[in-house]
Amino acid sequence: MIKLENISFDHCIKCTVCTIYCPVARVTHLYPGPKQSGPDTERLRIKNPELLDISLKYCSNCKRCEIACPSDVKIADIIQTAKWRYSKKEFRIRDFLLSRTDLMGTFGTLFAPVVNFFTHLGIVKYFLDLVFKIPKGRTFPNYASMTFKKWFKETRKYQNKYLEKVVYFHGCYVNYNYPQLGKDVVKVLNALGKGVIITKEKCCGVPLIANGYIKKAQEHGRHNIKVLSKALPDEKTKIVSASSSCSLALKHEYANLLELDNSPIAHNIAYITQYVLEEFENGNIPKLKPLTYTVAYHSPCHLERMGNVAFTIELLRKIPGLTVKILHSECCGISGTYGFKNEYYAISQAVGNELFKIIEEANPDFVVTDCETCKWQIEMNTKYRVVHPISLLAEAIE
Amino acid sequence: MKFDCIIIGGGISGLTAGIRCAKEGLHTAIISSGMSALHFSSGSIDVLGYLDNTVVYKPFEALDTLTGTIAQHPYTKCGKPLIIEALQFFKQECETQNVYLFDNENLNHFHVTALGTLKPTYFSQRSVFNEDVYNRFKRMKKIVIINFEGYRDFHPQLAAAQLSKHALFANCEIVAKSIEMPQIQNLSRHPHEFRSIDIARIFEDEEYVYKIADAIRLAADGADFVVIPAFMGIHNFNQIHNIIQSRTRLLVYEVPTLPPSILGLRIDNALKSRFAQLGGVFVAGDKVVRAEIKDDVVQAVYTANHPENPLEAKFYILSTGSFFSGGMVSEFDNMYEPVFKLKLHFEPQRNKWYSPQFFYSHSHPFLEYGVVTDENLRPYDSKNNIIQNLYCSGAILAHYNPIREGCGSGVAISTAYKAANQIVSLYKLMR
Numbered sequence: 037m038i039k040l041e042n043i044s045f046d047h048c049i050k051c052t053v054c055t056i057y058c059p060v061a062r063v064t065h066l067y068p069g070p071k072q073s074g075p076d077t078e079r080l081r082i083k084n085p086e087l088l089d090i091s092l093k094y095c096s097n098c099k100r101c102e103i104a105c106p107s108d109v110k111i112a113d114i115i116q117t118a119k120w121r122y123s124k125k126e127f128r129i130r131d132f133l134l135s136r137t138d139l140m141g142t143f144g145t146l147f148a149p150v151v152n153f154f155t156h157l158g159i160v161k162y163f164l165d166l167v168f169k170i171p172k173g174r175t176f177p178n179y180a181s182m183t184f185k186k187w188f189k190e191t192r193k194y195q196n197k198y199l200e201k202v203v204y205f206h207g208c209y210v211n212y213n214y215p216q217l218g219k220d221v222v223k224v225l226n227a228l229g230k231g232v233i234i235t236k237e238k239c240c241g242v243p244l245i246a247n248g249y250i251k252k253a254q255e256h257g258r259h260n261i262k263v264l265s266k267a268l269p270d271e272k273t274k275i276v277s278a279s280s281s282c283s284l285a286l287k288h289e290y291a292n293l294l295e296l297d298n299s300p301i302a303h304n305i306a307y308i309t310q311y312v313l314e315e316f317e318n319g320n321i322p323k324l325k326p327l328t329y330t331v332a333y334h335s336p337c338h339l340e341r342m343g344n345v346a347f348t349i350e351l352l353r354k355i356p357g358l359t360v361k362i363l364h365s366e367c368c369g370i371s372g373t374y375g376f377k378n379e380y381y382a383i384s385q386a387v388g389n390e391l392f393k394i395i396e397e398a399n400p401d402f403v404v405t406d407c408e409t410c411k412w413q414i415e416m417n418t419k420y421r422v423v424h425p426i427s428l429l430a431e432a433i434e
Numbered sequence: 435m436k437f438d439c440i441i442i443g444g445g446i447s448g449l450t451a452g453i454r455c456a457k458e459g460l461h462t463a464i465i466s467s468g469m470s471a472l473h474f475s476s477g478s479i480d481v482l483g484y485l486d487n488t489v490v491y492k493p494f495e496a497l498d499t500l501t502g503t504i505a506q507h508p509y510t511k512c513g514k515p516l517i518i519e520a521l522q523f524f525k526q527e528c529e530t531q532n533v534y535l536f537d538n539e540n541l542n543h544f545h546v547t548a549l550g551t552l553k554p555t556y557f558s559q560r561s562v563f564n565e566d567v568y569n570r571f572k573r574m575k576k577i578v579i580i581n582f583e584g585y586r587d588f589h590p591q592l593a594a595a596q597l598s599k600h601a602l603f604a605n606c607e608i609v610a611k612s613i614e615m616p617q618i619q620n621l622s623r624h625p626h627e628f629r630s631i632d633i634a635r636i637f638e639d640e641e642y643v644y645k646i647a648d649a650i651r652l653a654a655d656g657a658d659f660v661v662i663p664a665f666m667g668i669h670n671f672n673q674i675h676n677i678i679q680s681r682t683r684l685l686v687y688e689v690p691t692l693p694p695s696i697l698g699l700r701i702d703n704a705l706k707s708r709f710a711q712l713g714g715v716f717v718a719g720d721k722v723v724r725a726e727i728k729d730d731v732v733q734a735v736y737t738a739n740h741p742e743n744p745l746e747a748k749f750y751i752l753s754t755g756s757f758f759s760g761g762m763v764s765e766f767d768n769m770y771e772p773v774f775k776l777k778l779h780f781e782p783q784r785n786k787w788y789s790p791q792f793f794y795s796h797s798h799p800f801l802e803y804g805v806v807t808d809e810n811l812r813p814y815d816s817k818n819n820i821i822q823n824l825y826c827s828g829a830i831l832a833h834y835n836p837i838r839e840g841c842g843s844g845v846a847i848s849t850a851y852k853a854a855n856q857i858v859s860l861y862k863l864m865r
């Protein structure tokens with residue numbers, strides 16, 4: 037049965053505009069592009085799931101096609117759904133591990149020095165390549181020795197001083213790999229006079245969706261909707277996230293892809309730069325010291341899809357002394373766990389080349405972007421350090 | 435977020451207005467829900483191609499006739515001096531991004547369509563029309579129209595047959611040819627799956643462009659002039675055109691293909707990067723769904739992705755295009771403008787909207803429907819009050835027919851320029 041709300045494929049006017057903007061179709065002829073893999077073949081798959089053309093697996097779910105489409109076809113959603121609905125699922129230990137960010141994170145942080153040491157060893161990389169089909173050229177993000185959650189325990193009591201509160205969905209990356217970003221978020225929110233609440237959240241589900249673990253993703257989604265809505269002291273309180281992909285999941289993927297009812301939280305979710313900018317515009321601006329850097333700003337695909345890039349750019353422009361070069365919008369290629377798989381590694385690198393080139397041309401002091409996986413990809417492929425806009429703002433706050 | 439000027443719709447009109455505002459120092463944002471009509475257009479800029487069903491050669495003379503007869507026409511509201519200034523501005527801004535437009539010294543020229551018909555237009559990219567084409571045209575003995583084997587969106591035989599019928603080509607032999615795609619690594623797909631964009635990317639590759647040039651030279655077989663579908667690159671088109679012409683020693687001419695239009699895409703890229711270069715903020719993939727108006731002044735607009743966060747500006751421009759782009763919506767027996775519910779010009783009876791014949795020489799009446807404005811391009815709300823800080827530009831405007839008059843992009847550029855001019859002077863007064 038086709039649900040009436042799922043017939044966006046039928047709005048396709050066959051203009052092929054989406055295919056122009058698909059970064060994967062740009063670099064490989066193996067992928068026929070969003071038009072063909074999405075609305076065109078959806079009709080066939082509905083008739084007969086056997087007609088699935090598995091080349092759609094090359095889609096990295098960057099969603100650039102949806103931004104371009106003049107007819108509002110939910111192309112990437114159609115493709116992701118088809119991936120798990122129609123393709124035969126084979127169990128792969130690698131996909132299982134890559135998608136279990138909480139499990140890997142708990143383990144990784146527990147043995148951080150050892151794990152970090154090993155994942156950077158050539159021989160281990162060789163082994164990962166051979167056995168797990170994880171490309172040996174890929175560098176891994178380091179694990180932190182203390183999780184963000186653990187750090188937050190110390191600061192929780194100070195958060196109660198603040199009358200107004202914000203719920204912060206920190207995500208796995210902040211918790212296990214990069215607690216500093218979480219600390220920066222807390223610093224910025226506190227500087228705005230807001231206390232921070234964190235919940236017993238689970239991974240937002242993005243890596244699970246990407247690897248086809250839909251049931252598990254739905255489980256996580258339901259859990260997060262429950263704990264986040266419970267944590268809201270009132271209707272007006274915001275739930276912020278500093279990860280573009282987590283925000284996209286909470287706000288859009290839960291409803292559009294996982295078919296969950298996220299209405300108890302949907303109106304409260306705000307990507308962090310949007311929240312902070314609005315506070316600034318309402319006059320709530322902490323004292324900022326000038327930062328005399330020249331930075332290149334890269335807009336992550338999922339932030340683009342949420343229509344949130346402008347908020348980050350405007351916020352960066354509020355930092356005194358900062359020179360911001362806006363890079364032409366290009367996909368970095370990593371697309372979450374996509375760039376961690378042998379079969380897509382070359383594509384992922386080829387997609388990113390365009391971006392790496394323009395970063396080199398811009399020649400900034402460092403790169404600024406909102407997404408953790410973009411950060412890994414850019415740091416691995418260029419000589420530049422990558423900083424989150426909120427960390428930069430935290431630096432400017434006295 | 436707060437801006438000086440918010441432009442709704444990022445087609446040729448919204449982008450032109452955005453560039454003008456940003457260049458004058460206004461903090462400007464463009465919000466655009468999907469890619470615009472540029473992706474479907476020929477990439478040539480029509481100013482005034484036809485008047486009373488005859489081809490116009492001198493557009494600025496014909497403009498006097500047009501503006502003298504149709505008081506409501508957007509061109510009449512702009513006036514000739516402003517139109518000329520606007521077109522020059524557009525040309526120069528494109529040049530900053532290495533898109534060079536040829537204007538045949540204020541005369542119209544013809545460009546060849548994919549079906550082999552000739553269309554009068556004003557500006558074309560240099561790979562479509564330039565002085566060499568103009569000078570050599572009269573001496574031309576043989577034209578070869580080439581396609582790539584398997585590419586299904588262009589039919590050289592059809593184009594050749596149609597073109598041969600034209601009086602201008604009476605003394606010229608026109609031949610259709612096909613060449614094979616050079617062997618491409620990892621090419622697991624058949625060329626018939628390729629669209630213009632795939633082939634344009636192959637042209638971008640240094641490795642193939644020389645091979646393609648050699649294949650073109652072979653197929654040309656003594657012709658003076660070679661016509662190929664517009665594949666000569668998305669970014670490095672000037673260089674690719676030069677390489678192919680110098681290696682083949684032939685004049686190589688591009689015709690626009692079925693969508694996606696590479697020629698249109700080049701202009702879209704140029705305008706967007708120019709706008710960004712001037713500090714403009716382009717929000718792609720979001721749709722303005724609602725506006726807040728108080729005392730005939732727009733206070734804020736709201737988008738689909740951020741229904742509760744106001745986007746505020748001192749001035750607004752509505753350039754959301756016609757029905758095709760969603761600037762206007764038609765229902766069974768009604769039409770409306772979805773964002774501001776502006777006053778529209780249209781016939782209430784549905785059977786008056788269109789002509790029974792699809793290719794009717796007077797074109798379809800619905801193309802003339804659109805937003806009604808005052809002489810400053812400010813629209814009226816449903817209660818017939820002028821909205822003070824809102825201007826309209828481009829295909830959303832009423833009282834002109836882009837097909838019958840061959841004036842789509844010209845109107846889009848001129849009205850954008852006029853709207854932006856007024857905003858810029860008011861903004862300067864306010865400071």
Ligand SMILES: Cc1cc2nc3c(=O)[nH]c(=O)nc-3n(C[C@H](O)[C@H](O)[C@H](O)COP(=O)(O)OP(=O)(O)OC[C@H]3O[C@@H](n4cnc5c(N)ncnc54)[C@H](O)[C@@H]3O)c2cc1C
Pocket residue numbers: 106442443444445446447448465466467468469470471472474475476477478479480481720721722723753754755756758759760761773827828829830836841842843844846
């Ligand atoms: C198929 C086709 C071919 C053409 N070929 C030629 C040609 O060869 N030469 C020529 O001179 N003219 C041509 N024209 C006419 C000319 O291109 C148009 O008149 C001109 O492009 C109109 O530009 P515009 O900016 O007003 O609108 P559009 O190009 O239609 O752009 C409007 C934009 O606004 C966006 N939008 C709509 N609603 C909203 C909203 N609520 N919120 C945010 N964004 C919104 C749309 O997504 C779109 O991107 C052609 C037109 C069409 C349709």
Ligand code: SF4
Pocket residue numbers: 047048049050051052053054055070071075104105106107108109111
């Ligand atoms: S851009 Fe949208 S309408 Fe055009 S082919 Fe792709 S899905 Fe269809």
Ligand code: SF4
Pocket residue numbers: 057058059060061069070094095096097098099100101102111112115
């Ligand atoms: S989501 Fe990205 S990779 Fe997938 S089809 Fe769309 S543009 Fe291509």
